Amino acid sequence: MAKRTGIEVSIAIAEAARQANVDVVSAYPITPQTHIVEHLAQLVADGDLDAEYITVESEHTAMSACVGASAAGARVFTSTSSQGLALMNEIVYLASSLRTPVIMALANRALSGPISIWNDHSDVMNERDTGWICIFANNGQEAYDLTLMAFRIGEDRRVMLPVMVNFDGFILTHVIEPIHIFEDQEIADFIPPYEPLCVLDTDNPITVGPVGVPDVYTEAKKQQEMAIRESRPVIEEVFEEFARRYGRRYRPVETYRADDAEIVLLAQGSVIEAAEVAVDHLRDQGKKVGTVELRLWRPFPFDDLREVLCSTSIKQVVVLDRCISFGGPPGPVLSEVRSALYLEKDKPMVVGVVAGLGGRDISLEEYVEMFEIGEECLRTGKDPGEEPELVKIVGLRE
Amino acid sequence: MSVVQRPKEAYLNVFAYRMAPKEEFFTRGHRACQGCGPALGLRHIMKAAGRDTIVVNATGCMEIISSPFPYTSWAVPWIHVAFENAAAVASGIDAAIKALQRKGRIPKKKTNILVIAGDGGTADIGLQALSGMLARGHNVTYLCYDNEAYMNTGVQGSSATPFGASTTTTPAGRVSFGAGYWKKNVAAIAAAHDIPYVATACPSYPLDLIRKVRRSFELEGPAYIHLFAVCPTGWGTPPELTVRMGRLAVETGIFPLYEVENGRYKLTVDFPQGLRPVEDYLKNQRRFRHLTPEIIQQIQERITAEYERLKMMEKVTQE
Numbered sequence: 001m002a003k004r005t006g007i008e009v010s011i012a013i014a015e016a017a018r019q020a021n022v023d024v025v026s027a028y029p030i031t032p033q034t035h036i037v038e039h040l041a042q043l044v045a046d047g048d049l050d051a052e053y054i055t056v057e058s059e060h061t062a063m064s065a066c067v068g069a070s071a072a073g074a075r076v077f078t079s080t081s082s083q084g085l086a087l088m089n090e091i092v093y094l095a096s097s098l099r100t101p102v103i104m105a106l107a108n109r110a111l112s113g114p115i116s117i118w119n120d121h122s123d124v125m126n127e128r129d130t131g132w133i134c135i136f137a138n139n140g141q142e143a144y145d146l147t148l149m150a151f152r153i154g155e156d157r158r159v160m161l162p163v164m165v166n167f168d169g170f171i172l173t174h175v176i177e178p179i180h181i182f183e184d185q186e187i188a189d190f191i192p193p194y195e196p197l198c199v200l201d202t203d204n205p206i207t208v209g210p211v212g213v214p215d216v217y218t219e220a221k222k223q224q225e226m227a228i229r230e231s232r233p234v235i236e237e238v239f240e241e242f243a244r245r246y247g248r249r250y251r252p253v254e255t256y257r258a259d260d261a262e263i264v265l266l267a268q269g270s271v272i273e274a275a276e277v278a279v280d281h282l283r284d285q286g287k288k289v290g291t292v293e294l295r296l297w298r299p300f301p302f303d304d305l306r307e308v309l310c311s312t313s314i315k316q317v318v319v320l321d322r323c324i325s326f327g328g329p330p331g332p333v334l335s336e337v338r339s340a341l342y343l344e345k346d347k348p349m350v351v352g353v354v355a356g357l358g359g360r361d362i363s364l365e366e367y368v369e370m371f372e373i374g375e376e377c378l379r380t381g382k383d384p385g386e387e388p389e390l391v392k393i394v395g396l397r398e
Numbered sequence: 399m400s401v402v403q404r405p406k407e408a409y410l411n412v413f414a415y416r417m418a419p420k421e422e423f424f425t426r427g428h429r430a431c432q433g434c435g436p437a438l439g440l441r442h443i444m445k446a447a448g449r450d451t452i453v454v455n456a457t458g459c460m461e462i463i464s465s466p467f468p469y470t471s472w473a474v475p476w477i478h479v480a481f482e483n484a485a486a487v488a489s490g491i492d493a494a495i496k497a498l499q500r501k502g503r504i505p506k507k508k509t510n511i512l513v514i515a516g517d518g519g520t521a522d523i524g525l526q527a528l529s530g531m532l533a534r535g536h537n538v539t540y541l542c543y544d545n546e547a548y549m550n551t552g553v554q555g556s557s558a559t560p561f562g563a564s565t566t567t568t569p570a571g572r573v574s575f576g577a578g579y580w581k582k583n584v585a586a587i588a589a590a591h592d593i594p595y596v597a598t599a600c601p602s603y604p605l606d607l608i609r610k611v612r613r614s615f616e617l618e619g620p621a622y623i624h625l626f627a628v629c630p631t632g633w634g635t636p637p638e639l640t641v642r643m644g645r646l647a648v649e650t651g652i653f654p655l656y657e658v659e660n661g662r663y664k665l666t667v668d669f670p671q672g673l674r675p676v677e678d679y680l681k682n683q684r685r686f687r688h689l690t691p692e693i694i695q696q697i698q699e700r701i702t703a704e705y706e707r708l709k710m711m712e713k714v715t716q717e
Contacts, residue, residue, distance in 0.1 A: 023494060023497040023498060023501065023503075024490065024493045024494050024497055026489075026490060026493070050497070050500065050501055051497055052493035052494070052496050052497045054489055054490065054493050054534065055534065056486065056489070056530060057526060057527070057529065057530030057533070058526060058527075058530070060482070060483060060486070060527070061483060061485075061486035061489070061526075061527050061530055064479060064480070064483035064486030064487050064489075064490065064527070065486050065487065065489045065490030065493065066490060067479055067487060067490065068454070068477070068479070068486070068487035068488060068489065068490025068491040068494070069490035069491065069493055069494035070490075070494075071477055071487075071490075071491070072452070072490070072491040072494035072495055072498070073494060073498060073503070073504065074490075074493070074494035074497055074498055076490075076494075090480060091479065091480060091483060094479050094480060098479070193503070200452050200475040200477060200491060201475060201504075202449060202450045202451065202452065202474065202475055202509055204475075205472065205473060205474050205475045205476070206475055206476075207465055207470040207472050207475075207476045207477075208475075208476065208477040208478070209465075209477050209478035209479055210465035210466065210467040210468075210470060210478065211461070211462055211465050211466045211467060212467060213466050213467065216467050216468070
């Protein structure tokens with residue numbers, strides 16, 4: 001049986017990697033991810049985890065060593081944040097195109113400059129087209145659960161893709177939460193040993209990472225695109241099995257009080273739980289509001305999102321982006337949500353706001369303001385900004 | 399080109415090469431240029447490394463010419479990930495093999511891990527990853543084939559480009575004599591990591607090369623081999639003279655062959671009768687043809703001093 005333990009979320013994530021019995025950990029220190037890898041290093045040092053911990057000299061090498069180790073047949077784990085992920089970027093693409101199921105815990109942090117160690121989503125949004133499966137957790141329990149499930153999803157023979165589990169830096173990483181930690185044996189049953197598909201083996205030589213001449217490159221990319229699309233049913237299978245075993249159900253798109261809502265706030269990560277408080281507050285005033293959480297970011301859950309947002313009571317969506325797409329549509333989540341609904345006949349209006357950049361707290365009043373922006377849109381039938389693509393930042397000091 | 403007087407032992411060396419392993423692991427059909435020094439070297443290197451070897455190839459000439467999908471020249475497991483990270487990928491493979499063998503997931507056997515990277519991928523963009531791998535003590539042999547510029551992209555200067563060489567980014571011109579900096583000594587940088595084995599080698603001395611590759615795998619821990627690799631395309635030398643150009647580089651002392659085993663220096667090919675003038679080596683190459691006697695004199699002085707220093711290192715460390 002799972003024990004409910006007061007534990008720092010970072011430690012819980014590291015424990016998930018230990019319970020998954022990873023073979024190689026390759027990581028470089030960066031705030032706010034450090035507690036995860038420090039704990040893993042200690043587990044290895046104490047003999048509680050039989051793994052090789054590679055003390056790499058950069059995140060670029062961290063990811064490169066992960067790809068090498070995975071190609072050699074190991075179960076691998078890494079963790080990073082912000083600049084670290086940006087430095088890895090080149091090899092992040094390789095991990096997915098070489099089909100090495102690297103598992104990454106990404107403690108979301110703002111990108112420089114100015115340098116900021118605090119939380120937003122600019123790091124992950126920079127990587128959205130890298131071909132990784134990308135999932136968001138909004139509390140410590142989810143971060144632990146999803147890290148466990150990531151191994152099952154990524155290493156599934158039908159998938160063989162790397163998985164990035166996102167959780168907000170500091171807001172989650174450095175918080176002690178009551179978390180149900182499973183018995184090791186329960187996880188050993190849930191996550192069997194990794195059976196690699198293609199491996200660097202001297203008895204069976206293969207060539208990995210050859211040159212993609214124009215004659216084959218397009219087809220290689222198509223296969224990669226098919227692979228991540230076809231991971232959707234596997235992800236739901238794993239969510240389903242997890243629910244059956246442990247009683248907690250995860251969905252690609254989560255909702256809160258959205259069933260009869262007219263206005264919903266759509267967001268990712270820990271802000272969702274804070275927004276739910278605002279929803280309760282507004283519901284008490286008789287307002288029909290709710291939240292929608294885009295838990296699965298890649299592969300994008302088109303069907304689930306349309307099912308939640310279209311032909312329902314929802315008339316207005318306010319998308320909260322934690323990052324700015326400079327000079328473009330205000331934020332990446334906004335543009336993707338709008339694009340997903342484009343062909344739908346009976347669809348809500350979608351407006352975007354940006355908030356919570358670089359660790360800026362979002363207050364209850366500011367969540368209320370976001371819903372008010374939604375109300376204003378609904379009342380006037382248009383974006384309250386002077387121009388539709390104006391970046392509307394909530395909580396900006398002007 | 400003048401007729402090269404070979405020392406006696408060179409003939410012996412060529413004869414004894416018949417005793418090298420017959421098996422090929424870097425096989426025919428690759429797309430290297432005529433007279434490619436790195437490809438020639440690679441053939442010998444793979445004979446020495448043998449079947450139980452995993453090759454990690456950095457982006458570069460040898461990667462491009464050997465793996466245009468669906469073809470491959472590799473009869474051993476081979477992986478290419480990117481340009482600057484071959485040492486990092488090899489670190490991961492080393493860690494994986496150690497962990498999986500310890501956990502009983504794969505059978506315990508000796509597997510050689512061999513990095514093949516060019517001078518750009520080693521002396522420039524991959525230097526950090528190389529240093530990290532050496533410092534962490536992975537059981538990996540890193541072999542840099544040094545053709546002294548970015549040949550794959552069209553002969554741009556690297557930090558391994560020799561002083562005075564004209565490349566497309568260090569061109570000789572009306573007010574420039576080509577590369578205005580001295581070649582980075584990566585073997586010395588590797589040796590500064592106090593690793594078990596560092597060596598320089600050249601495909602023109604195949605038995606010396608084969609012995610050094612084998613030695614690098616015999617010793618536990620990281621090893622670095624710097625291979626001098628003639629590039630007829632980039633240097634403007636006749637393809638049929640690749641082996642001779644390599645010999646001239648060694649005989650003039652511009653590229654001495656030595657090894658450093660556990661800190662002890664040893665010149666593995668020496669010329670007690672003295673070195674040839676460097677001009678013999680420089681004069682037949684397009685990249686050096688603009689050099690004035692003054693600059694050649696500068697190069698000669700530097701070579702003489704460096705060779706003396708190497709002899710001194712040998713004397714001091716062998717005592």
